[in-house]
Each structure stands twice: as structure tokens, then as C-alpha cells.
Amino acid sequence: MTSTSSTSSTILTESRRAATVVAGRRLSFLDFGGPGRPLLALHGHFGEGRTCAGLARELGDSWRVIALDQRGHGLSDCPTDFSRTGYIEDAAAVLEHVGVDGAVVLGHSLGGVNAYQLAARHPDLVDALVVEDVGAEAEGDLSFSLSWPHRTPTRAELLERLGESAGYLVGAVREYPDG
Incomplete structure (x- = not known):
């Protein structure tokens, strides 16, 4: 991992690409590391984890940003099932894989729906929730x-x-x- 020094903290400039396998499918994610509080970032439709690189840089070492390439996006495998349950179980599996419980989960659009569903179905994994650009029901x-x-x-x-x-x-x- 490459970093540059700033006056008050180390700002991460690169992430570590990692993966886990769930039900025979590869789930890819970026782990920006750092000693800070864990934040799982879930991108919107047509996005991928690398869209969170700017956020990770801005948050610096105050947060450990883990940005999942949700199923069928980025470098994660494309399944035949795009059910909400599938998305939720993928996010839970990544948190468990990296040994994080009690994460802040940030979701944009599709990721927002998945974020609040993850919090509802796995409250032990989620301490706080930030949902951006999506309502409680998504019927787009x-x-x-x-x-x-x-x-x-x-x-x-x-x-x-x-x-x-x-x-x-x-x-x-x-x-x-x-x-």
C-alpha cells in the first residue's frame, strides 16, 4: 500500500484489492486499510468499489474504507441471481471475511437499498448507516x-x-x- 505524508495524518493513495468466494462466486473489494473505524461502502447501479477511492482519500486514516464491487459489478463475478437477498449476503460475507462487525455502512442508490437491508437483516454487523440517493422503496x-x-x-x-x-x-x- 502506498501512502503519502500530510501534516496531520497519513492519507492512503492506493488500496489493496482482495476477494472472497461466496457460493462459488468471487466477490472483489478494495480495502483502503488504516487504523480508523471501518466503513463498508456500497456503490450504486453501474458503479464499482473504485468509485469510493476519492472518499477514502478524503477520510484518510480516520476510517478504514472497504469498498465492495457488488455482484455483477467491477471485478466481482456476475451471478444469475440479482435478488436483494443475494446482495445482502454478499455484503455480510465480505464484512465477516475481513473480520469486521459493527461497521458503518454507506450506500449510494442500489447500495443504499442494500445498506439498510443489511442493517435490518444483520444488525450485529452494522453500527451506523448512511444512505444516499435512494428512498425506502426502489422501483426504478x-x-x-x-x-x-x-x-x-x-x-x-x-x-x-x-x-x-x-x-x-x-x-x-x-x-x-x-x-
Whole structure:
């Protein structure tokens, strides 16, 4: 892990990529380490754990940010089941894997729903909850995303074809060696 010194604390600039296996599926997450209070960060639809890198840098060593690539996102395996129960059990498994109980759980959008459901179903794992950009019931229609291209020759072409949606997704778009 690389760090740089600041006048008052060590600000983490890189995370440790780790994984655990749940029901035969790989769950990838970033652990920004540090001696601070543990915070599990759950990203929104079309996001991934690395979108929390800026947050981890800002929080410095006051918090240990663990950012999960939720099922089917980032470097985690894509299951056939995208049920709420599946998402919740994945988050609980990651907390158990890293030996954390009593975490603060922060969730954005999809992650927000998963965060409060995790707190409700596993109160022993969650001490506090921060839910951002989602209501108590999420019934969003994401069918508009079905027309998005799955692969393009370059990242730039994908962002161009996504049009207005690209601003929201730019942080989660990966370029593979073959496009």
C-alpha cells in the first residue's frame, strides 16, 4: 500500500484489492486499510468499489474504507441471481471475511437499498448507516439500459455511444485489451 505524508495524518493513495468466494462466486473489494473505524461502502447501479477511492482519500486514516464491487459489478463475478437477498449476503460475507462487525455502512442508490437491508437483516454487523440517493422503496425502471452497447472497440467510442448517460457511468467504464 502506498501512502503519502500530510501534516496531520497519513492519507492512503492506493488500496489493496482482495476477494472472497461466496457460493462459488468471487466477490472483489478494495480495502483502503488504516487504523480508523471501518466503513463498508456500497456503490450504486453501474458503479464499482473504485468509485469510493476519492472518499477514502478524503477520510484518510480516520476510517478504514472497504469498498465492495457488488455482484455483477467491477471485478466481482456476475451471478444469475440479482435478488436483494443475494446482495445482502454478499455484503455480510465480505464484512465477516475481513473480520469486521459493527461497521458503518454507506450506500449510494442500489447500495443504499442494500445498506439498510443489511442493517435490518444483520444488525450485529452494522453500527451506523448512511444512505444516499435512494428512498425506502426502489422501483426504478432500468430497462433503458438494455439498449446500451455491451462492447465497443474503444472506451471513447463507448462513451460517445452512451451519450448523456456517459457522465454518470464514466468512472465505471473499463477498457479491456480487446476493447
